[in-house]
Amino acid sequence: MVQRLEGRVAVVTGGGSGIGLATARRFASEGAKVVVADLDPATGKAAADEVGGLFVQVDVTDEEQVKALFQTTVDTYGKLDIAFNNAGISPPDDDSILTTGIEAWERVQKVNLTSVYLCCKYAIPHMQANGKGSIINTASFVATMGAATSQISYTASKGGVLAMSRELGVQFAREGIRVNALSPGPVNTPLLRELFAKDPERAARRLVHVPLGRFAEPEEIAAAVAFLASDDSSFMTASNFLVDGGIAGAYVTPL
Numbered sequence: 001m002v003q004r005l006e007g008r009v010a011v012v013t014g015g016g017s018g019i020g021l022a023t024a025r026r027f028a029s030e031g032a033k034v035v036v037a038d039l040d041p042a043t044g045k046a047a048a049d050e051v052g053g054l055f056v057q058v059d060v061t062d063e064e065q066v067k068a069l070f071q072t073t074v075d076t077y078g079k080l081d082i083a084f085n086n087a088g089i090s091p092p093d094d095d096s097i098l099t100t101g102i103e104a105w106e107r108v109q110k111v112n113l114t115s116v117y118l119c120c121k122y123a124i125p126h127m128q129a130n131g132k133g134s135i136i137n138t139a140s141f142v143a144t145m146g147a148a149t150s151q152i153s154y155t156a157s158k159g160g161v162l163a164m165s166r167e168l169g170v171q172f173a174r175e176g177i178r179v180n181a182l183s184p185g186p187v188n189t190p191l192l193r194e195l196f197a198k199d200p201e202r203a204a205r206r207l208v209h210v211p212l213g214r215f216a217e218p219e220e221i222a223a224a225v226a227f228l229a230s231d232d233s234s235f236m237t238a239s240n241f242l243v244d245g246g247i248a249g250a251y252v253t254p255l
């Protein structure tokens, strides 16, 4: 593995599972010191142990905990180079606007959007002190494409992540701090596999829109995050990095 992240210090929120876990592994394999931040102490600790990093139990919606996460990172490893603000939820009670209640709406906004505001707010001053940094915020392809199978608060939250990342990327560009949004297409996670095993029609309805004809593996998303984290993407900021199997570019897909 190339060592593009040798000597870098990275925080990964939601690092205990899925895209975050695959990214923690990828960052470590490229030489980074990794802080795994997650609500779940079992999976989070296991991930941190596996990559030889530090686990910090954090609820990313809690301002004091987020502030402490980045301070602990700098206290432990001396600096902060990379923040992958990735923790997110897509609960079943976030559905059509006609049936989604205000409680579900607000819960999803807090975990998916307010958390990114907090993580950027408390990561950026450490990067300013360091004279550089790369922030990657996980949005989604639904930030730019409409779905008739709606998850209304989720979609709106990811649109917010996209706009916020663009603005921060522009604001801090001349301080050496790059901020990019990552927009994955659907990823082959245990939850998705279980859902679609039960309901093949549901899977087919989505797969028909993917030119590559399959969902992404978490490792394929992690490879894109590592690129955005590394100096290989040094001229990229304020961008929306789509890793979506071609969905956003497609009209008629191959048979």
Ligand SMILES: NC(=O)c1ccc[n+]([C@@H]2O[C@H](COP(=O)([O-])OP(=O)(O)OC[C@H]3O[C@@H](n4cnc5c(N)ncnc54)[C@H](O)[C@@H]3O)[C@@H](O)[C@H]2O)c1
Binding pocket: 013, 014, 015, 016, 017, 018, 019, 020, 037, 038, 039, 040, 043, 058, 059, 060, 061, 086, 087, 088, 089, 090, 111, 138, 139, 140, 141, 183, 184, 185, 186, 187, 188, 189, 192
């Ligand atoms: N899986 C997909 O198909 C897909 C597609 C596009 C975007 N995304 C986005 O990618 C990100 C990661 O998704 P995933 O599929 O890997 O999810 P996942 O459920 O496998 O992992 C999410 C992790 O975040 C943690 N988490 C949840 N709430 C938290 C909180 N309040 N504080 C701290 N940690 C918390 C969970 O414990 C879990 O470890 C999310 O932002 C998601 O919206 C996923």
